[in-house]
């Protein structure tokens with residue numbers, strides 16, 4: 001086997017699709033199939049472009065809950081402003097989106113099996129007690145990556161954010177019944193923000209608390225639900241999950257092992273967007289492996305390793321690609337986030353949002369990948 005991919009989310013599927021299409025023998029295992037991922041399901045223009053241009057995939061209509069032109073910002077119950085950008089925001093049903101990617105991987109020729117990665121034993125990966133030998137291991141197994149742990153590259157718990165979310169029928173929330181934009185809420189947490197994302201007949205309402213916050217997230221979430229007029233807000237069952245938010249790996253690959261997506265900490269620290277970066281890093285991992293094929297770097301089936309020099313070229317290519325294409329935005333977003341949630345900048349930002357839509361439109365350009373936070377701030381200072 002040429003590659004073992006651990007985790008069948010967007011990162012694993014992106015790597016699987018490109019490797020299998022190139023004729024590599026690929027096995028993808030996941031400990032929990034079918035997947036059930038707690039997620040707002042927002043796909044930015046960046047994510048759609050990656051799907052189309054790197055993976056050659058178009059989203060089927062059955063996956064899409066709603067497509068919106070823009071977003072609204074609220075401070076508590078007050079709607080500050082709404083703005084539209086050039087690239088639409090697409091909200092997907094996450095279970096259907098994940099199933100679509102998995103089918104694309106299968107269709108490309110990747111073998112998919114249920115299986116839990118347990119660790120490395122010598123040169124082999126251990127999955128459900130079985131030793132598997134493979135050329136490369138892609139760790140796409142999420143924020144608590146077992147592959148990362150086996151490599152000594154776990155993300156520190158103090159760097160993780162917490163997200164709470166419930167999906168409610170529109171009819172259960174009179175305040176959101178006519179929502180056809182992404183609504184972002186400030187004012188419920190000192191260190192965090194909330195969202196309401198429309199998906200056809202349903203709305204996903206969530207709240208994300210940044211690492212280190214000592215605030216009572218559940219109480220803040222119930223306040224948000226009550227303000228949205230959600231019936232039974234005090235008794236609704238809240239679901240929660242962690243996501244990478246501050247620490248991302250500068251060297252996500254070593255030897256034969258490449259970490260992608262949440263396993264590498266690749267979620268944007270200000271917005272929490274992770275799907276685009278999971279797709280992007282999965283694609284980069286595959287491309288880094290395939291680029292070595294001409295140089296006979298692909299190790300023969302039946303061998304596997306985690307620290308030898310055979311993987312060094314591939315690992316170096318992947319690390320360099322992530323440093324050039326993915327993580328520069330994260331470093332900027334981290335600085336922007338630290339400003340936005342600190343006084344007096346927070347109050348200043350709310351005043352700006354109330355006064356006009358310029359900052360919101362500039363932000364939409366960052367979200368779509370047409371701009372970055374550095375340009376956002378320089379244009380803001382110049383009043384553009």
Ligand SMILES: Cc1cc2nc3c(=O)[nH]c(=O)nc-3n(C[C@H](O)[C@H](O)[C@H](O)COP(=O)(O)OP(=O)(O)OC[C@H]3O[C@@H](n4cnc5c(N)ncnc54)[C@H](O)[C@@H]3O)c2cc1C
Pocket residue numbers: 006007008009010011012029030031032035037038039040041042043115116117118140141142143144145146147163164165206241242243260261262263266267272273274275276278
């Ligand atoms: C509340 C919340 C809301 C979010 N909203 C958005 C949003 O609107 N838009 C957006 O872009 N991002 C959002 N994100 C982030 C996004 O969901 C993640 O960044 C994205 O799913 C990461 O994809 P991935 O493939 O890296 O990992 P995952 O999707 O987490 O997939 C990892 C897979 O690995 C499997 N696995 C784990 N351990 C093992 C093991 N030992 N062996 C085998 N398999 C294993 C798991 O079962 C899972 O299927 C949100 C996150 C949260 C928590």
